[in-house]
Every structure is written in structure tokens, then in C-alpha cells.
Amino acid sequence: MTISPPEREEKKVRVVVDNDPVPTSFELWAKPGHFDRTLSRGPKTTAWIWNLHALAHDFDTHTSDLEDVSRKIFAAHFGHLSIVFIWLSGMLFHGARFSNYEAWLSDPLNIKPSAQVVWPIVGQGILNADVGGGFHGIQITSGFFQIWRGWGFTNSFQLYVTAIGGLVMAALMLFAGWFHYHKRAPKLEWFQNTESMLNHHLSVLLGCGSLGWTGHLIHVSAPINKLMDAGVAIKDIPLPHEFILNRDLLSELYPSFSQGLTPFWTLNWGQYADFLTFKGGLNPVTGGLWMTDIAHHHLAIAVIFIIAGHMYRTNWGIGHSIKEILENHKGPFTGEGHKGLYENLTTSWHAQLGVNLA
Template identity: 30%
Template sequence: MHDVYSTGGSNTAVVLSYSGLYNYLYAAGYRSCFQIYHTSLSLQLFSVLFILIGRIHVYNIEDLFAWSGGLGSRSHEWRIRLYNICFDSSGLRLNYHLGALFGLSSICWSGHLVHVSVPFSRGLDYSLTTLPDPLGLYPMFVGHWAHYTHTCLSFIGGVKSDTASLFMTDIAHHHLSLGVLLIWSCHVYSSISTGFGHRIRDIAFGNGSGSGVSLILASIHLQLSLALIGLSVITSVVAQHTYSLRPYPFLSYDYVTFTALFVHHLWISSILMMGGFAHASIFLVRDYSAATYTSTTDLILRLILNKASIISHLSWVCLFLGFHTLGLYIHNDSVVAFGEPEKQILIEPVFAQVLQCSSGKTLYGLEYVQSVSTTFDSIFLPISSGDLIAHHAIALGLHVTSLICIKGSLDARGSRIMPDKLSYGFGFSCDGPGRGGTCDISAWDAFYLAFFWMLNSSSWILYYFHWKHLTLDTNAAVFNESSSYLNGWFRDYLWFNSSSLIRGYDCLGANDISLWAWLFLAAHLCWATGFMFLISWRGYWQELVDIILFMHLRCPLLYDLWTGGYYTPIALSIVQARFIGLVHFSVGLILTYAPFVISSSS
């Protein structure tokens, strides 16, 4: 055990990384490097096997029939039809994924927790001959199922006081119940026996979206869009549960780790969601044909026909949030600047406090199980007026991002100012004022603009999360007093917590923050480089640098090395320059915030 969670065989555990991986290994029952090594090797072998098996799903049934037709014989047709039944049937594939893949895996993981993790957490050694319960399966056969709630399958709820995590027996019970439900659900869709279960097309027609199945099967971009959006939602839920309902023991004792995990998952969730909207636009431009369907059977066509009402509703929501939130911030900043902070407009989140009180928040009179030692757990955060205005600012960013993405996707096929946009494709540059101005109206331009709003919105969420938890166990009054006006965020959060990075190198030499200080500066350079491509659309700076390089290569010393046919200075197009600028800006912003979080939290 010491060789995994400590250095040099010491008896004290150490934090080797901020990934939370060791908390997961500890919860899963790993106690030696030997176990970790064999598990890693087994997973690599399984991944190679799954890649080979995944090739089966790549081949479509039409491709196989076309291949068999070239053989000049129909003797292979029955094999292809059998292949279609076993592998390419969507109902059978869903049943298999629900039952065998998700359900059986969940039950197997529950068994691992019961037989390995729970005994290890109680100080027992794992053994195939040692039962997790002294009575074995006897209580199950005689109907005394409640007996297992005390040993291996509990339903306690809440957080364990010493580890500040969910009860391991609760997690095992959850996975067992979920696995049973998923195995039951694997008979929902009809597969080999068409008389048993439901056809996917019938379910879709019953919901008024009969064309959805054929669209999904015919368009790889729509499949990718739905997959990215689904993964984005799942990743966002994981980010929220990282700090509220932690499944891994002792995770909340290390503030840097669970903050880094939240930041990591939030960025992934945001980028995946943007990718989902981008591929939805590409689907509407390249793969969708409105002439094939009617508004009564096609959900996507109904969305396109009613896009005006959808966009207008989102617009007034964004305007309401923007004017009220920014107006409050401007007013509060103004009165604080004039030395009269008592004149701020502070609105208490009464409804949220009532919900917290009914859920058992200690601050409001009721109590819940608190950790024994000092941790950074936050099932219910005490909230104030600064939280209310911060949440409304975050809502503004999320709604504006959604507005731009939805408008760009629904207008990807054509708009009032440019009805023939479909023939221009997903992304195109300005073509001047001849058409009344067609700049910034392609689906790519909407994605480009929404990406900046996504970066800003995610930054606001991270600022709020980080500062709220940073002051939770030290001085919560700092957040309550300074979060109601913008200058408080700039001064007491960003500038104050940057002091450790500023002192990464000082007159006394380097320290443990020096690496993060250099990364902070390097990421700022990457972020600032993006403006060279964003401010001048056609890559003026890139062309200038190329011309300087051209002149140096034309000097007599290097004249013989230069051939004009190899390289000619030319500016980027608008689309290319914006893409390069967006990449520099995004990478710089994300990598700038990472050392800030680690240095200010450690």
C-alpha cells in the first residue's frame, strides 16, 4: 500500500497529481503498484480488441450489397442479411448496449465494490473465499433482504463524515439497481423477434418526429452532433458532482484537486457543446433536404419554419438579463467609487435560501452531517446578494451563447438577407457590399462569435466557483462584500490572487510557483498572439512577417538559397485568419487560468 500512495515507503500519503486518479484507485481497492500495472496492461489489450470489433459497425449494409454484387453471385446475400440482423439492426444494437454493455457492466462494477472495495475500506484483505457478508446468500433466499443494507448494499444517503465522500455501500447499491433496470430495458426495442418490443420508427412517429431515425442513420454529422451534445451534458454533470457529491474518499480534503477537476470538466463540456452546434449546422447545410419531408412529420423542418419565434424569445431573454445585470453592476460600481457603498442595490436570493433551508442547510437553522475534519465540501453553499447577481451574469452568458449558436444553425440554409446561403456552404468570407452586406452571416461566423461567448461564460462560472470556495473556509465575508460590483472581482479576486504568481520569481530567487509563473506568462503570450489575427481579418500581421522574411532571404548571403517558386508571401483569408486567431485566443485563455488556479489555491 505504501508504494502507491506515498514516497519512499513512508507512512504518510502524498498528492502526486491534481487529477484525482489516486482517490479513484483508493476507492476501487487498489493497494499496490502490481495491481495498477496489470490493470493498465489489460485495459490496453481490451482497447485494441474493441478497435478491431468497432470496424464491424463502420461498414454499412448498402456497401456490403454493392460489394457482393461485384462478385457476380447471389450466394453471399444470405450471409450479408445475417450480418445485418446481428450487427446492423438498430434495435438489436440498442438492446445490446443497454443490457450487455451498460447493465451488465454496472452489475459487475457493483460486484467489484462489494467484494473488493468495501472489504478493503474496512481494513480486510481481499479473498475469493471470504464473503462480504458472514451469512452469504442465505438472507436473499429466505427473503430477509434488509439484512444486506447493513453490510454491503446500504441506502444511507448523504456524505460519510470521515472521508467526506458518498458511502461505498450506497454506490454499490446504486450500480446494482441501475444494472438491473438496464437489463430489464434491453427488451424495449424489437430486434430478432419483430413481434416483441417496439420499433424505433413507431416510437418516433408517435412523438411527431418520424423522420428523425432516417436522418440520424443517413447523416454522420447529425450523429456526431447528438453524441457531442450528450457527452457535454454528462461531462457537465460530472463537473457539478465533483464538489457536491464526491464518490471518491478524501477528495475534498485537497482543494486544488477538486477545483482542477471542476475546471477540467467544465472546459471539456463547453467545447463539446460548441462542437455539437457546429456539426448540427454542417448537417443542415450538407445532409438535410427540406423537400423530402413535411412539417407534420419532420421535427427539424418545424424548427426551421418557426425559427423567428424561437430566436425572438431568446433575444428578449438575453436583453432582459443583460440590461438588468449590467445595470446593477454599473450602479454598484458607481456608488462604491464615490465612497457610498451603502447605496448599492443588493437583492437577496430569498427563494434559493428557502430551498437550501428545506434541504437542511445548517446556516438557516437545520443541520446535516458535516465532515469531522476541515474539508472544502460544499453540499449547500451559504449564498448572498453577490451570488444572485453572479448567477444572473452567468445566465446572460449562457443564453447569449445559445442564441448565437441556435440562430447560426437555423439560418445556415438561408436567411432573409441571403436566401441562397445554402449554395455557399458552411463557411464563406465577405463578398463586399454588393449584396447589401454579407459579412458575419455564415454558420461558421456564428460558431466563431459564439465560441468567444462560450469562453467568457465558462470563465465567469470558473471565477465564481473558484472565489466562492476559496473564501468558504477562510473569510466568507470577502466574497459577500466584494462580489456585488465588478471592481471587487477585479481587485479582490483576480489581482489579489495573482500575487503568488507575481512572486514566482523575486529578489530571493525561485520557488515552487516559478513553473506556474512562467506558464502564466507564456499562456498570456499565446492569448495575445490571437489578436494579431483577430483584429486584422485578412492576416495583416502574418503578411507583414512574411514580407520581412522574404526581404531577409533576398539578401546576397542567402540569395542562392531562395527560389520564388517555393514560397511567396500572401495574407490569410478571413476564415483562415479568424480560425488561427480563435485557436490562439482559446488555448491562451485556458492555459492562463490553469496556473492561476493552482498557484492561488495551493
């Protein structure tokens, strides 16, 4: 890690945006292919339909302005995230409405998972099979039931609520895509500020994300799975929020919870070994990894990523500069081969895509 002398200090990082750069117009929705000169003339052959789909995200054909292309890619990412949330919400809704999840939880060895029932139209009902527990449907092998059990879902209502949460997140992502293209669009220098981007992705997205997931694993997943593994009836297992709000309840399963944060501040971290374990191997009841091992893993990588998020130089004189690292590297065969590489990667989305797909 290097500290920059005053004469080498780079200009301060700023978050700069353009206000209302592209007006929102619903009239364009009635003009398919408005983004392309040829397509906007209307259909001539069936190829027009295929090109309409193929060129919608081929931003280089829309404009040669790198800033505008960058903004479109950024907005498209939010659109993609919304599709992912809708997909997840759909899976959860099918699990809540059409599945035998609760029956499977009570006897996962003898009841097969099913979350899709085919309507008996023109003989298609023959696809439904007896999966056990008096349920007829198509057996699924995607592993969603096992994932939901690991997360700590114990009834269909929880799946419903999470499905609604997925739709809310999808709506937020759609709004974010519109907002960051039509209302507050970042300038080109923001997209090329790789050090800040890396710091935020490492610390906030990966670090804090892993830390938050660790909290869920410790306070919800681990205790619920411990009770299910012990054979406690699903209806007798407390609801997830009860474990979060009632420390005494957790202390019955993991005694170190009764000590609170005292072992943490006194560096007596070994006290937490009852819910942050390093057992290795597989849980003989489920055949999966130990939930407390997974929690320990996520806590460890959360710490690593939060520290890593302070590694690159931004507005302070401490930290690495990717440009300097690349240009100071003199390989035995490449020599000055890294010179100009930083500029290529920060000004060409094609280069970025090529590296990321390699």
C-alpha cells in the same frame, strides 16, 4: 409496450457480415494519404501534412458508400478505445513506478500525492518539491490516488498488473478494429438495426457492466476501504482475491455474507443492508461517498438497465418500435413533423453526430 399483429411483423433481425471485404496490405503504410486522391500525389506544400491528419477520419472524402463509411466509423471506435486503454495503462504505470502511492495510503493527510519526478537536466529539478514522506516530485491534483484507494488498490504491484491488463485490452481493441473491417465487416442493415443496438447497449454494456462493477465494489472495494477507514495498517489488509475466495473473511466485516444467497431467494433482502446501504451524506473519514451506498446505487441501475434492455422489438412481437413511436406522435405544433425522422437518423451519420453533440 405493444404487441405486433402478424401482418405488421417486421423482417427478422440478422447478423450479416461480409467475409474479407478489404484485403490487409502493409504496402499502403508506405503511402501516406492513400485514402485521398489529392493527398496520394505527395506533398506540394506544408498544407499536405495538416490535411493528412485532418482528412484521415473524414470518411466522406474517401467514399460515398454509406456501408463503407459505417464500417470505417465502427473500426475507428475500436481504435479510439485502444487509445483510451493505453492512456489508462500509462496512468497506472506512472502510479506504480514513479509515485509515492503506498506512502500516501499510509498517511493521506500529511503526505501529498505525486506520480511524476522531473529529471534534473539544465536545472529542471527545481520543479520537484518535498511532498512529504521523504519523496520529491510534482504534486498531482487529478484525484487518481483517491480513485485507486476507492477501487481497493493497496500496493504498487496491483497497479503494475492493472497497467499490463490495460495494454492487453488495448491490443484486443486494435485487433477488433482490424477484424471488423478487414475480415468480418457488418453489412449496412446491421448498423441500422437500432432496436437490437439499444437492447444490447442497455442490457449488456450498461446493465451487466454495472452489475459486474457492483460485484467488485461489494467483494473488494467495500471491505478494503472499511479496513483502511478504521486505521488498519496497509500491510495487514488481506489481498483482494482473499476477500473473493474466503467468505468467512467477508463475514467478519459484513455478517450477512455468512447467510449466502438464502436471503435473496427468500426475498428477505433487508438482511443485506450491512453492505447495501442508503446512508446518504459523506464518509467523515474520506470526505467521499459511502462505498456501500455506491454499491447499492450500481446494483439498482444494473437491474433497471437489464430490464430496459428488453424494451425494444426485435425478432419477437413484443416491445417498442422507435419508428412507430416517432411517426405516431402528433404534436400540437409539429403535426406530422416526425415523419421521415427515423430514416434521416438511421441513414445519416451527420444527423447522428449533430444530435449527439447538441
